[in-house]
Amino acid sequence: EPVTDKVIRYGLGAVKGGGQAAIEAIVAAREGTGTGPRGTEKGPFKSLFDFCLRVDRTRLNKRTLEALIKAGAFDAIHQNRASLVASIDTAFEFANATHANANQGGLFDMMGDDAVGSSTQEPELAERLPWGIKERLTLEKTAVGYYLSGHLFDEVETEVRRFVRTRIEEMRDSREPQVMAGIISDFRAITGQRGRLGLFKIDDKSGVIEASADEAVLNAHKELLKEDEFVVVSGRLQLDHFSGGLRMKVQQLWSLADARCKFGRYLQVSVGDVMPDVLRVLGDFPARRVEHEQAEPVVHGLRVRLGLRCESPQGAAVAELQLGDSSRFYPSDAALAAWTAQAGSGHATVIYE
Known part of the structure; x- marks a missing residue:
């Protein structure tokens, strides 16, 4: 739903693997009506460990929590999604220990301060290198269904603009072959009168252009012509009379390394x-x-x-x-x-x- 002209709120229920029961438990914990060890606390969650303490874990499993992290639901708490995912087991164990401590009515107090501290003080998050842009967005897509926090072109844009300077939005009809770079989407192969034909879009964030590749190009670049792959292409631009925009007939194709x-x-x-x-x-x-x-x-x-x-x-x-x-x-x-x-x-x- 729209929050402002530039902000859209994406519902937790739309995250794959979420489930209605889990979402209701999260909302209840946030409103202070939950049944977790700290279920009566109200307000935003302060950490992954605070989240696991306050949310009823009989209604929230690790798979749901992992999907929420990959979707970006915890970004305001901690930016390193890799560290958060690696800490899920620790967070559940911490919540279980804290809950057990509370139920045992002071048993840990008789064991000394060290035992109390070990079960009530939040552990550190696991140290992990942050995911790269491509890995973060790919995992985000598995959880949400599409990319929310960025564009796959972000990872290569700085380097690519050093040799492909013209953005798709700046492309103009020309008799000379043009070079462009972007991410493939909506790829499909069809069989026509002249053999197989690949139809797809190329997206560099500035714009999207329709493209086609004949059977020879398809056969030569099977490993590249697929969804979400980065490519550099050369070909002829022509007016698409159906859409009124430009389309490219791809003649050459390169991976980033090539x-x-x-x-x-x-x-x-x-x-x-x-x-x-x-x-x-x-x-x-x-x-x-x-x-x-x-x-x-x-x-x-x-x-x-x-x-x-x-x-x-x-x-x-x-x-x-x-x-x-x-x-x-x-x-x-x-x-x-x-x-x-x-x-x-x-x-x-x-x-x-």
Whole structure:
């Protein structure tokens, strides 16, 4: 329901795996009419542990709580959804222990202050690395049915705009092939007079454009042409007489890693205090050789330049070492993370210009 012109309240009952009984128990706890150990307390929940104490856990299971966290219902309490999910078992155990303590009428008091403290003081949340944008949104979609807190394009936008500068909303009809990037949605394959045809939308947050790919493109990129996948595409724009907008006939298609090979000049590794194990990274992430039936094989790989800095009492010396063409690597996200780790106090960046 709309709260203001810019805020919409999404009902808890619409979260998958919620259930009417669980939602009623949550509302009762928030209003101070619950049956949990602190069921008579009223007001917003202060923490995950406070939530489990106040909500009737006979009507709320761990699966429902996990779905609520993934949906973002706890974001105002704690931003790290990964830590919250990892702490569910601890929160239920804490609530059970606190409830048992209350029912036993002072039994823990006879055991000393340590026992009381261990069952009444809230534990720390489990330490976990926050989910990345894609993982957070994908899990959010499993709980809600669609994305509420962001867009899958957010994770790659900063890098992508360094080589695909034109946004979809800025696209204009042109006879020349155009390059655009975005997330695939509403993908479906149909069979027409000229074979199979892929129909889908490309969305970069600024706008959405209808696209099509013929059977040859479909067969060559089965792993990329699917729902929620990021792609860079090249093709011809044409007027869609049915909708009045533009549509693209896709002629070429790249994953982000392949786009780095296509549009990137090299990987700049600014070396820190330890020399990277170059051979190890190249061995773990070798360039990919793609065979073509009627053409020469194409090697997908990115060149590497090492930026070296040597300090001495007389000053600093700076040098750049370009590795040979045979030392290209396949620039997947994992490969870039490996180069960054090897750079130590330095960094690794794909250079596009």
